[in-house]
Amino acid sequence: MSDIYILMIVALAALAIADLIVGVSNDAVNFLNSAIGSKAISFKTIMIVASIGIAAGAIFSSGLMEVARKGIFVPGEFYFDEIMIIFMAVMITDILLLDFFNTLGMPTSTTVSIVFELLGAAVCVALLKISADSSLSVADLGSYINTKKAGEIIVGILLSVIVAFSVGAIVQYISRLLLSFNFEKKAKWVGALFGGVALTAILYFIFIKGIKGTNYAKSIVDVVYDGGAEGLLDWANTYFNASYETIKELVKAKKDLFKIDGTTGTVALTLRGFLETNVLLIVFAGFMVLSILSYLIMQVFKTSIYKIIIIVGTFALALAFAGNDLVNFIGVPIAAWQSYEAWSVSGIAADSFTMNVLDSKVATPTYLLLAAGIIMVLTLWFSAKAKEVVKTSIDLSRQGDGNERFKPNFLSRGIVRGTIFLSESISLITPKSFKTWSDKQFDQKLDISNTMVVTKKEDLPAFDTVRAAVNLMVAGILISIATSMKLPLSTTYVTFMVAMGTSLADRAWGSESAVYRVAGVLNVIGGWFFTAISAFVAAAIIAFLINLHQPIMTVVLLLVAVLLLVRNTIKYRNKARAERAEDRLKKSESSSINGVIEESSDNIKSFVSRGNKIYTSTVSSLAKYDLNALKKSRKGIAKLETEVEELRDSIFYFIKNLDDASVGASNFYISILGYLEDITQSLEYIAKVSHKHVNNNHKKLRFNQIKDLKEIEEHLNDFFTTIKTVFDDREFSTLDAIIHEKQELFTIVNDKINRQVARTRTEESSPKNTTLYFGLLMETKDLITATMNLLIIYRDHQN
Known part of the structure; x- marks a missing residue:
């Protein structure tokens, strides 16, 4: 019987490679759209910067595999054979679902897909266990599913859509009021201040995101208490400013920030602890230094600070993508491999070996992370589908008119009419002087419609470098905040909705294009909900089929998955070849x-x-x-x-x-x-x-x-x-x-x-x-x- 599990491990490894390829093809939109859309730097430079970011993020991902292991279900309630059914169902569903969205050229969320696939497969297997035991009922389903953690993840993902759009719109509106479309003619100190804010946000995001997944986060920076074991609790009470009863819980919650030795009575502050407990000091110092540096870059080196922000921001989001989303591609196969290792040496039957081993935290070997990073980088360079997904996001956020991919519908028309009515109502109570000034700031004299005389329309940027910088800055801040709160949010949702919010605030959705752009956003968001529902249902169905006869159904479903992938790939290539050959x-x-x-x-x-x-x-x-x-x-x-x-x-x-x-x-x-x-x-x-x-x-x-x-x-x-x-x-x-x-x-x-x-x-x-x-x-x-x-x-x- 162990042969079937060896086959499943090998199949999961192969599926992980394929999942990396289709996943990167879809999630490339997360970190490429701002740089490509602004055309501030060459495409080759963008790809090099993103590749370095992906490689670094992959290496820093060691501690981020917990969602696949115990974030959604309670591993101790399942046996080894059941866990393998769940993992196999998840990977088969994930690769087919992501490939489907890539073929359509639609950005979706690998985080949402993996979460709902784990949930769907786990619920299915749990219900099968309950149905086989007359002493259990559906009400016992909660003991199998980590409902609290799963609920936090789902709510965090949904809230990120609204928050990202709103924050992106507000920050872009304020930035445009201060900088206008003629930002290059502003005084150097204005750009320097903007550069200081943006670079501080992005670099802090890099440190928080990057260091968290490495052993450097636990390295000792300073000994903050060395007063003996007797006074340790009093020190904690003073330091945390909490009641005596909650001190132990607070210290436990802050265990990654401090290293406490109760025997000797010493408390050491870790690097991560230093970053999180001195946020204001670090941010202020960073802002001052980077503002001065930004001024020198513009004044001495005659280089646009906005280009620097875009380069650093692209690296940061590429790092975040690999660091945050790598678990979505290889977390499940690695968890399956570790489960197999534990079972194979136990001597216990597969249907009797409980998976409590997944409750413990196990570091992922660095060579696996490095291999995954190499695959992701190669995919980024050679995937045609990645470019198609990026194009969708850029087209929807384009400044000015362009070829509208989506058709308007009654909902988009209704939203636009309602927004126009609200805008006109606000305009009535807005002081005339402010309206005149703001209209001047939003005067798009450098828009593509006025530069056509010198440049081909398709060669022009979709939006300017200010908007690209805001996109990267806001996305970085939101993801770093979520990371500090230990919320695995969707980087796709955040980056896409920030881009949509900034385009709205930048008046890119004018009367000529609003209904099309809103319809496009609704289509993409609708696709996200479809991702969640279809991921849950499909994973549950595949788990049920595998459960019918594990060896036969595993082989059959793997063959079906391979055939569908090959068919989709051939169909996509034929379509692309026909479009290239056609004399448009x-x-x-x-x-x-x-x-x-x-x-x-x-x-x-x-x-x-x-x-x-x-x-x-x-x-x-x-x-x-x-x-x-x-x-x-x-x-x-x-x-x-x-x-x-x-x-x-x-x-x-x-x-x-x-x-x-x-x-x-x-x-x-x-x-x-x-x-x-x-x-x-x-x-x-x-x-x-x-x-x-x-x-x-x-x-x-x-x-x-x-x-x-x-x-x-x-x-x-x-x-x-x-x-x-x-x-x-x-x-x-x-x-x-x-x-x-x-x-x-x-x-x-x-x-x-x-x-x-x-x-x-x-x-x-x-x-x-x-x-x-x-x-x-x-x-x-x-x-x-x-x-x-x-x-x-x-x-x-x-x-």
Whole structure:
């Protein structure tokens, strides 16, 4: 029987490696979004700093494995075989859940997932034990679950969402009032003070977070009492300023801060104790020194202090991520391995060996932590999914308009309307002088909409360095406070909600984007709740399945997990490869008329080629009555339609980007977009009605109808292929000949319409077929008309 447990340990080790990879891919958003979004430093520098932070944080994680061991359940109430079921269920669920969110490009919380997976699996196994013992009832479930600790963790995680958003918004609002968007022009001492506050907060966070997990935290700094054993209790009473009855409890609670020897009557202050008992002194001294240092950096070295803050803050959050969240990836496998070691030497049967051993604190070997850190760093550099998750967070906090990924819903619209009403109400009672001054501070003269003349929009920062610095500073402070309170909170929730709060305070969510951004935040938060519920349920189900037959079900579930991971990876890579290969429509970035003509020519070539494929595929799929192929056609036209909408949304930036001599090109560009939209609508209608007809199981088109459609499709294929060649080779002199084919194409379509009229009067018996056929022909005429208009305006502009 021990063979199955060896297999489980090996499987858990493999799952831990995979979990590190998918976990880092998701949690990279925690420490990369501020630095990448601000573009204050190069991407390579960001990755190097984050990698060093991850490596350091991994090594400092030795003492942080308690959640997996006893934070959620009471280990002494379970036997070894039951513990292994719980751990296996947790790891299988965790890796599949995180990979699912990574594929969607949505940030979620590894802390929440691991907590609720442990809870779900433990509750399931506990209920199975209760059901097998007639002397127990569901009311006894509390003896198996560490409800107090689990409740603290869950409440702390939920509160972190509200606190992080609120604090982030308040700090950013105050910072912007003091610094404005023209912060680089402020006096050096203003930046120095901001740098002092930010660096003090971040560096204190690094020390508290980093030192806690190492043996250095227990090193002695000073002997604070050496007055003999007789006076020890009196000293404690004076030092802690507490009643006599609570002294022992206080000393016990502060055991990490002091080393007390009751025999000799000495009390030594540890390094951690020194940091925590002298917070105000350390913070004040740090602020003074770092403010002076910040001033020297700006004055002498002519370097922006905000860049320094971003570098230090990125390192700090990377360290915190590895230090705090490493337990989420390897805590369970290490606990399982330590459980197996204890059981294997006990000589007791697996179903009789209680797991009291997990109650004790066991340090994790440094080589395991180092190996985990190396895997995390490699994943950070090479994971494409990590970049997708980071992109979601940056897009939602972007200053100014951009491509909005999320669609507005009734809830986001309601929240925006309510916020506008509240804002207007507050504005009525706000002194006019303050409003005038604050509006001046929030005047975004350096916003992307005004710098388009010199820079491509996608190359510009999503937000400035002040907001990036505040994001890192506030996130660091909140996480360090939670660490000192021994609350394992979600770094994902904190960093994401701080970023959302600062973007709101920075007026990034204007009337043009608010409903989309709020909808995005709601989607992400909804995903977090989905994480908790699905993690609990899935882990419980998998634990139940393993319990049915441990050896067989373990192997089966592991194979299923591997197959799903491989399938998701292949599907994601194919999707990414297809997107790279696809000739997407590109926004015009040229400032001259010739550049606009050149770029629009490439778009027309791409658009015509893709439109031709969609039309041909739709007709062929309709003839074959192939529902799946028609679904793909609808997806293809929906994607094309989205790209055309993005081009229309960028008209504002296009017009601002034109030089004075080329302003007339705006009419040309706008007209082209209008005709592209007309063509897209025709293709969308053709794909939609064809899919609807087949999906509703209506009669297939008659042979003569299919033959006529095929004939039209062949003519249109030649027509579109010729257009593509013209724009590919820039042979615009042939446009006249193509335009003259309009009447010929119309004659062909009109002939098919007349034939169908005759068939309808004599032999047609299906109203649905007739409606579909006429609709396809009439929309094809509109498609031809819009395409010809596109060619005409391009020909006229060439002349």
